[in-house]
Amino acid sequence: MSYWKAAQPGDPVVAIDTPALVLDLDAFERNLQRMADALRGRNVRLRAHAKSHKCPEIALRQVALGAVGICCQKVGEAAVFVEAGIGDILVTNQVMGDAKLRRLAPLARKARIGVLADHPQQVQALAAAAQAHAVTLDVYAEVNVGANRCGVAPGDEAVQLARQIAGSAGLRFAGLQCYHGPAQHLRSPQQRAAAIKEAIAAARMTRDAIEACGIAVERVTGAGTGTFLHERDSGVFNELQAGSYIFLDRDYGDNERGEGDVPFEHALFVRTTVMSRATPQRAIVDAGLKASSVDSGMPAVWQRPDLRYVKAADEHGVLATADAAAVSLGDVLMLVPGHCDPTVNLYDELVCVRGDSVEALWPVAARGALL
Numbered sequence: 001m002s003y004w005k006a007a008q009p010g011d012p013v014v015a016i017d018t019p020a021l022v023l024d025l026d027a028f029e030r031n032l033q034r035m036a037d038a039l040r041g042r043n044v045r046l047r048a049h050a051k052s053h054k055c056p057e058i059a060l061r062q063v064a065l066g067a068v069g070i071c072c073q074k075v076g077e078a079a080v081f082v083e084a085g086i087g088d089i090l091v092t093n094q095v096m097g098d099a100k101l102r103r104l105a106p107l108a109r110k111a112r113i114g115v116l117a118d119h120p121q122q123v124q125a126l127a128a129a130a131q132a133h134a135v136t137l138d139v140y141a142e143v144n145v146g147a148n149r150c151g152v153a154p155g156d157e158a159v160q161l162a163r164q165i166a167g168s169a170g171l172r173f174a175g176l177q178c179y180h181g182p183a184q185h186l187r188s189p190q191q192r193a194a195a196i197k198e199a200i201a202a203a204r205m206t207r208d209a210i211e212a213c214g215i216a217v218e219r220v221t222g223a224g225t226g227t228f229l230h231e232r233d234s235g236v237f238n239e240l241q242a243g244s245y246i247f248l249d250r251d252y253g254d255n256e257r258g259e260g261d262v263p264f265e266h267a268l269f270v271r272t273t274v275m276s277r278a279t280p281q282r283a284i285v286d287a288g289l290k291a292s293s294v295d296s297g298m299p300a301v302w303q304r305p306d307l308r309y310v311k312a313a314d315e316h317g318v319l320a321t322a323d324a325a326a327v328s329l330g331d332v333l334m335l336v337p338g339h340c341d342p343t344v345n346l347y348d349e350l351v352c353v354r355g356d357s358v359e360a361l362w363p364v365a366a367r368g369a370l371l
Contacts, residue, residue, distance in 0.1 A: 004017070005361065006018070006019075006020035006271075006351055007358045007361070008358065009358055009359060009360055009361065010357065010358060011357065012356055012358075013353050013356050013358065014356075016271055018271050018272050019270055019272050019286055019287040019291035020270070020271045020347075020351050021268070021269075021270060021271075021343070021344065021346075021347040021349075021350055021351060022268070022269045022270070022271050022350075022352075022353055023268055023269075023350045024266075024268075024353060025352050025359060026354060026355075027265040027266065027267035028246055028247075028267040030265060031245055031246050031247075031248065031265060031267055032065055033065070034263070034264060035065075035242065035245050035246075036065045038228075039066070039232065040066075043238060044231075044237065044238050044239065044240060045067075045068045045239050045240070046062070046066060046067040046068065046239075046242070047067060047071050047088075047090060047221060047239050048067045048070050048071070048241075048242065048243055048246075049070065049071040049072075049224075049241045049242065049243025050070040050077065050081060050243065051071070051072055051073045052243035052244050052246065052247060052340055052344065053243070053246065053247070053344055053350075053364070054077065054364050054365065054366035054367055054369070055344075055362050055363065056084030056363075057362040057363075058246065058362070059081055059084065059086050060086070068088055069086060069088025069089055069090070069112070070088075070089055071091075071092045071241050071243070072090075072091060072092070072366070073091065073093050074369050074371060075091065075100050075103050075104045075107075075371060076366070076369030077366040078091055078104070079103065079107060081366065082107050082110050087111045088111060088112045089111055089113055090138070090140070091113070091114065091115045092179070093115070093116060093150075094115075094116055094117065094119075094122055094142070094150060095115050096122065099371075100371065101126070101128075102129065104129065105129040105135055106133050106135070108135035108136065109135055112138065113135075114138035114139070114140060115137060115138070115139055115140070116139070116140050116142040116150070116177050117139050117141060117142065117165065118142045118150050118152045119161075120161070120164055123164050123171070126139055126170075126171060127169060127170050128170075130170030130171060131170040135170070136170060136171070136172055137171055137172070138171075139168075139171045139174060140175050140177040140221065141158050141161045141162050141165065141175075141177070142176075142177040142178075142179075143176050143202065143203065145178045145180050145199035145203055146182070146198055146202070147179065147181045147182055147183075151177070154203070154205055154206045155206055155209055156209070158176070158206045158209070158210065159206075159213060162210045162213075162215050162217075163213065174218060175217050175218050175219030175220055175221060176203060176206060176207060176217060176219070176220045177222060178202070178203040178206075178220055178237070179222035179223070179224070179241065180199040180222070180224075180227070181224065182195075183196055183224075183227050184225060184227055184252075185226060185255065185296075186226070186255075187254065187255055187256055188256050189256060189257070189258025189259075190258075192227050192230070192255075193258075195227075196227045196230040197230070200230070200236050200237070203236050204234075204236045219238060219239050220237050220238055221237065221238075221239035222237060222239075223240040223241055223242060224242050224243070225242045225243065225245040226252060229261065244340055246267065247266075247340040248267060248268075249268065249296070249336065249337050249339055249340035250296075250297065250299060250300045250336045250337060251296040251338050251339055252264075266336050268336075268340055268343075269302060269336060269337075270287050270291055270334070270335040270337055271333075271334055271335075272285040272286055272287035272291065272332070272333055272334075272335055273285060273330065273333075274319075274328065274330060274332075274333070275316075276316075276329070277327065277328065277329050280322065282318055282319060282320060282321055283318075283319045283321045283327045284319070285309075285316070285317040285319060285333060286315065287299075287317050287335060288313050288316045289312045289314050290314055290346060291315075291343075291346060292312070292335055292343050292346075293337060293341075293342035294339075295338070295339055295342060296338040297338040298310065298311075299317075299335035299336055299338050300335065300336045300338075301333055301334075301335060302333070302336050304324075304333065306324040306325055307319050307321060307324050307327065317335075344364055344367075345368065347364055347367070348364060348367065349361045349364055
């Protein structure tokens, strides 16, 4: 935990110390509402992905607006959200190791807990853990629909895995996980549509093959902020796992918007101060690698297209300023992080602002939940 807080509720925005992770509540709430509106009246539900925010306050607001529950990636994250009162959680990951399974299974006494499998050994381990703790776990067969990360092949491999899950004491076959991660960041709408068309075909074929064996496929879940409208309209997916829509990081903002795409707004920022101005060609800010993740590229300088964030060190960010308007020592700038998920994980709390004042501090309670 930080020794000092960047701000307190009631402080003016101009008094927020830097670097700080700032959430624009007005933009955030508009993003929440736009997602709810996009799903209203459709037989498709939202299971919002909490790995983007790791914040119980945000998860509770997503559920209040209609989300059935959340996704997370780690058992440690799931435990935080169970304790916060979230009653339906899917760990969109494979969970291996006795220690993790001993922590996962008891969570099912307090909430509905789901988890993924893509190998018979995982199913055996999950069944043993569920029986040892006298609980039932929802297990989804993860199908590789184009991401080429985890997941069994569509068709026969998925059928065999579904049979095993459905026949295992302590487990409930809950459906299929069909997430195409790389498609989320294909820049043109045509590229995204083509990739998801193939994913939908693989998911449909696999669902139909499993149901032909007499096993019901209650749920086909997946999708993300970049493609969720395609899955929504597919007639195959009936649950969406979008998460970054609440923040819209720079990487998602770089996607070319297609006709009918939902206009989510940038709501998450890193507030930073110019701390060095040694030459006319560069300015140094106090937000480096420990303040903003650069795995998806450098952050953008909000509302300053004349400034480019070109390099990050541990505690320093380098801005190219040769052709920029005046930038002075002590100037405060706002950065749009390249990737919201790992950036949020760097902070203890979100400084939530509305207009010119700080309204609240929301703990990033699942920060660092790596296990």
